[in-house]
Amino acid sequence: MATSLTHDGDFWSLLKDNGYRFSPPSLPAVNGQQNGMLPVTQGTTILALKYRTGVLVAGDRRATAGTTVMHDRTDKVLDIDRHSVLAIAGVPATAFEIARVMEHTFKYYRRSQLQELSLEGKIRALSKLLKENIPMAMQGIGAVAPIYAAYDIQRNEGKIFFYDMLGAGFEGVEYSVSGSGSPAIRGVLHYQNRWSGEPLATMSEGKAIVLTMRLLETAAEFDSATGGVNRESRLYPLIKLVTEAGVRDISIEQLESLYTSKVTVT
Numbered sequence: 676m677a678t679s680l681t682h683d684g685d686f687w688s689l690l691k692d693n694g695y696r697f698s699p700p701s702l703p704a705v706n707g708q709q710n711g712m713l714p715v716t717q718g719t720t721i722l723a724l725k726y727r728t729g730v731l732v733a734g735d736r737r738a739t740a741g742t743t744v745m746h747d748r749t750d751k752v753l754d755i756d757r758h759s760v761l762a763i764a765g766v767p768a769t770a771f772e773i774a775r776v777m778e779h780t781f782k783y784y785r786r787s788q789l790q791e792l793s794l795e796g797k798i799r800a801l802s803k804l805l806k807e808n809i810p811m812a813m814q815g816i817g818a819v820a821p822i823y824a825a826y827d828i829q830r831n832e833g834k835i836f837f838y839d840m841l842g843a844g845f846e847g848v849e850y851s852v853s854g855s856g857s858p859a860i861r862g863v864l865h866y867q868n869r870w871s872g873e874p875l876a877t878m879s880e881g882k883a884i885v886l887t888m889r890l891l892e893t894a895a896e897f898d899s900a901t902g903g904v905n906r907e908s909r910l911y912p913l914i915k916l917v918t919e920a921g922v923r924d925i926s927i928e929q930l931e932s933l934y935t936s937k938v939t940v941t
Contacts, residue, residue, distance in 0.1 A: 718900030720856030720891060721751055721762035723824045723835045724864065724875050725849055726883035729918030730824045730833035732760050733887045735856070735895065736910060737902025738767060747902055752913045756781045757921045758826045759797065764854035765819035765840070769811065773804045773819060794827050798836055798844055806842035820853050826917050833917060849875055856894030856901035863890060884914060884925060885937040892938065904934060 718739035723732045734751030737744060752762045753774045761777065763770035780800055784792040792800075801823055811817025818840045826833050835847035850864050867886065868875045878886070888904075891912045895903035904911055911930040916923045 719751060719764045719854040720852070720860070720894040720898065720901040721764050721822055721854050722852040722857070722860070722864075722887065722890065723762060723822050723847065723850065724883065724887070725833050725835065726875060726878045726880065728880065729826055729916055730835055731880075731883045731887060731914065731916055732762050732822065732824045733891065733912050733914040734762050734854075735891055735902040735912050737900065739900045742899070744902075747905070747908075747910060750913055752915050754778075754915075754922050755797075755823075756785075756791075758828065758917065760824055760915050760917055760922055761801075762822040762824070762853070763819060764821065766817050769808060769817040770819045770821065773801070773808070773821070776804060777801060791828075794825055794829075794834065797825065798823070801836075801838065802842045802844045804842075805838055805840065809841055812840040822847075822851050822853055824917050826919055826921075828919070831919070854901070856891075856898035859894045859897040860890045863893065880916065881933065884930075885933055887914060888912060888930070888934055888938045904938075906931070906934070 719735060719737065721732075721734040723730055732752050736748050736751070738746040738749040749767065751764070752760055753771075755761050755774060755777050761770075761774050763774070777797075777800060781792055781797065784796075801821070805812075805819065805821075808817055808819065812819070820840055821838055823836045823838070823844075824833065835851050836844050837847055837851040837853060838844045849868055852861050852864065864875070867873075873882075875883070888911075891901070892903060895901045902910075909927055909931070911927060911934065914925040914930065916925065
């Protein structure tokens with residue numbers, strides 16, 4: 676077959692000029708939608724904010740599939756190493772795998788190099804994992820939009836980073852939110868930080884926890900995919916503090932006490 680030599684190495688144009696046609700891959704039908712038109716669902720609310728001595732990271736406990744509640748005790752804030760945590764919004768299977776790979780990567784570096792991986796290295800490692808997940812994210816079946824929070828020992832300050840599903844990372848100077856319930860509380864955080872008379876960075880640990888519980892209650896009020904508090908089942912949000920001393924969980928007993936005295940409206 677005679678072929679023109681005017682394509683200058685453009686293989687795709689050569690195929691197209693010779694009659695080949697390309698179409699996007701078909702996806703299985705889900706809820707009656709096909710061909711890459713699946714909506715990306717982030718059924719959760721996660722947030723991180725800087726307070727007086729570090730970073731607070733929290734998430735609700737509900738896992739959903741469409742309009743179905745699959746689980747009400749999901750851990751959406753995961754320890755990565757002594758001074759960092761990953762809060763996950765998106766597909767749990769992919770998010771848990773990303774967290775597991777990060778944990779092992781950081782541990783391997785620490786043991787093989789006898790020192791901690793730099794914060795910049797950790798940030799890039801998460802970005803790389805998200806970038807490698809692009810094919811799944813583009814199909815709408817493996818999308819993850821996490822928040823990574825760490826305490827930078829060298830600079831003696833807490834740091835917050837949030838990512839899009841394609842791996843681009845951004846630093847949250849004072850706070851960051853993600854998930855389907857985040858629009859309901861993003862404005863509240865901005866108001867609290869700018870006009871309340873008590874900026875987030877000046878808050879004590881107790882006040883930061885109370886504010887976080889109120890924010891997650893607000894998100895649950897307006898977003899059906901965000902789980903609220905169930906006191907009979909002792910079901911409360913997962914809240915972790917990242918400080919110079921390391922990562923610390925807030926106990927159920929402390930959450931119960933603060934919720935009863937500071938969050939419940941009587």
